Amino acid sequence: MLLPYLNSEPTLQQLLEGHAAIAPHIHRTPVLTCEALNKITGAKLFFKAENFQKVGAFKMRGATRAALALTQEQLSRGLATHSSGNHAQAVARAARLFEVPAYIVMPENAPEVKRQATLGYGARITPCAPTIEARQTTLEEVQAETGATFIHPFDDYNVIAGQATASLELMETVPDLDDIIAPIGGGGLMSGTCLAAHGVATGMRVFGAEPEAVDDAWRSLKSGTLERNESTNTIADGLKTNLSPKTFAIIQAHLQEDLLVTEGQIVEAMQLIWSRMKIIIEPSCAVPLAAILRNPEVFEGRRVGVILTGGNVDLQNLPW
Amino acid sequence: MLLPYLNSEPTLQQLLEGHAAIAPHIHRTPVLTCEALNKITGAKLFFKAENFQKVGAFKMRGATRAALALTQEQLSRGLATHSSGNHAQAVARAARLFEVPAYIVMPENAPEVKRQATLGYGARITPCAPTIEARQTTLEEVQAETGATFIHPFDDYNVIAGQATASLELMETVPDLDDIIAPIGGGGLMSGTCLAAHGVATGMRVFGAEPEAVDDAWRSLKSGTLERNESTNTIADGLKTNLSPKTFAIIQAHLQEDLLVTEGQIVEAMQLIWSRMKIIIEPSCAVPLAAILRNPEVFEGRRVGVILTGGNVDLQNLPW
Numbered sequence A, B: 001m002l003l004p005y006l007n008s009e010p011t012l013q014q015l016l017e018g019h020a021a022i023a024p025h026i027h028r029t030p031v032l033t034c035e036a037l038n039k040i041t042g043a044k045l046f047f048k049a050e051n052f053q054k055v056g057a058f059k060m061r062g063a064t065r066a067a068l069a070l071t072q073e074q075l076s077r078g079l080a081t082h083s084s085g086n087h088a089q090a091v092a093r094a095a096r097l098f099e100v101p102a103y104i105v106m107p108e109n110a111p112e113v114k115r116q117a118t119l120g121y122g123a124r125i126t127p128c129a130p131t132i133e134a135r136q137t138t139l140e141e142v143q144a145e146t147g148a149t150f151i152h153p154f155d156d157y158n159v160i161a162g163q164a165t166a167s168l169e170l171m172e173t174v175p176d177l178d179d180i181i182a183p184i185g186g187g188g189l190m191s192g193t194c195l196a197a198h199g200v201a202t203g204m205r206v207f208g209a210e211p212e213a214v215d216d217a218w219r220s221l222k223s224g225t226l227e228r229n230e231s232t233n234t235i236a237d238g239l240k241t242n243l244s245p246k247t248f249a250i251i252q253a254h255l256q257e258d259l260l261v262t263e264g265q266i267v268e269a270m271q272l273i274w275s276r277m278k279i280i281i282e283p284s285c286a287v288p289l290a291a292i293l294r295n296p297e298v299f300e301g302r303r304v305g306v307i308l309t310g311g312n313v314d315l316q317n318l319p320w
Helices: A012-025 A035-041 A059-067 A073-076 A088-099 A111-118 A133-148 A157-173 A188-200 A216-223 A245-254 A263-277 A283-294 B011-026 B036-043 B060-068 B070-076 B086-097 B110-122 B132-146 B157-173 B189-198 B216-223 B245-254 B261-276 B283-294
Strands: A044-049 A081-084 A104-107 A125-128 A179-183 A205-211 A257-261 A303-308 B046-048 B080-084 B102-107 B122-130 B180-183 B205-211 B257-261 B305-309
Touching: A012 A059, A012 A157, A012 A188, A012 B070, A035 A044, A035 A263, A035 A283, A044 A157, A044 A245, A059 A157, A073 A283, A073 B283, A081 A088, A081 A133, A081 B283, A088 A111, A104 A111, A104 A133, A111 A125, A125 A133, A125 B011, A157 A179, A157 A188, A157 A245, A157 A303, A157 B216, A179 A188, A179 B257, A188 A205, A205 A216, A205 A245, A205 A283, A216 A245, A245 A257, A257 A263, A257 A283, A263 A283, A283 A303, A283 B257, B011 B060, B011 B157, B011 B189, B036 B046, B036 B261, B046 B180, B060 B086, B060 B157, B080 B086, B086 B102, B086 B189, B102 B132, B122 B132, B157 B180, B157 B189, B157 B245, B157 B305, B180 B283, B189 B205, B189 B245, B205 B216, B205 B283, B216 B245, B216 B257, B257 B261, B257 B283, B283 B305
Parallel strands: A044 A303, A081 A104, A104 A125, A179 A205, A179 A303, A205 A257, B046 B305, B080 B102, B102 B122, B180 B205, B180 B305, B205 B257
Antiparallel strands: none
């Protein structure tokens, strides 16, 4: 056990300790700028390029941070999770890093490309029916059999602390940001971003960005209680999940505003980043730029940090 | 006139002077590495990412270098060229840099996206029939009318010296390369790469890479005289042109070997770079990696510099 196991909201000191511990195991991703996008938006944008992170997404940070908070005995029995996306690959990769088994429960209809990538990191995949209930039941069975520890994709302070390190690095590279913006799915990245930003600079404005089609966070912030998505009909496949109690509480305390975007705006922002910045990002990753483009008056003339979350795209099925 | 006009093969000293002069006007592009591609190829690859260059391609270097070798009077009458590709945008962008007019002769069937990009840099476009003869006649008419100076895309020592600076930067960042590889189209980049590499390190092996479908360089090197492509049936749209007397002479004197690749190998290498490195490159740009993948025994265990030439792709028309 290299890091304390976090049972409550991490302090800035704990975020920094966690960053030092995971730093040898992750990439320090570059911060990119783009004259053309600055001109289009009227803001100065600083993109933290987590699409270049190991496994192609920021999820590697949280999974690694969580694994480092386990005892040696826990770790030796392996890591488990249910996911069809980037978190599955991150848990598999973190397990391989520490040379322990990874057990991933994955819905039968998960894209073959994601399945192959997860297998490529040496994980054992257990298929399940594509429902939340089947995922949880199957995961419990796997845990009962193996004794592996479940790494939740976001409702875990250790994972949240890991995701916070993307913003820590961004603010170290660009010390005078006015604003920071990240997409909201389950809220792990968003809540980590909140804690890091206000830990470092209490005056920084922290924005969330969310597809209209899966606006549970927007409605939760409005009603003051956890709301759920009624459908998951968005191309931003990483943002279909609902907030959890832990992530909602942090986001509610820190967020300036949650900005909604349409599906068309997501595709347009994604194409802009591909064609102007020459980098591959996944649809979820385009949501913050879409929000900036939709609300130029909010960001005009300001120095804005944008977390580019990941670059895992099925090149055979692009949304245009 | 900030640089001497080059009438013969540039020396290393002249390449370095040219680099110092253009440096404020171009991006120093990053050198990227990729564990996954090192594993697949068995070599250590260092990618000079000119897809992140201004106008999205290395061509900005040569056009800027050539403009800086003109007298103030020449420059004030503007720059001219015929091109439907990256060189058109580079000449337009260089002209805007020095606040002089750009006159681009472009075949009527040029992709709308390239036409718009060139217009976006403020150039005047003169359409012509899609033949070599029409291009040249129209260009002569434009020159007669305007007095603008023709910047040849490659058969010009000033342009060649500009393209050489990509390798100069790469070797400065990674001083102990064993090999360097670039694609061959008209040969401007390839001959610049030869002069830079052997100027800095006489023992370095310099490789070219070329599609089988447009193998004029391969046949020219074999026969010892300039050969021409009989068709231009390749997805590597930047490599359809033939070598010129100046570029052939330099390549003939320096090249270790010209490696051929099939169309399928180009697509495969392009997909590998997109999916593993998360960056956008154009088909021409994938040709060197395709050559390394086809000839692993040539590069195994070696430190290989790879020039990624550009990232201007029509996202609506991908080759898969």
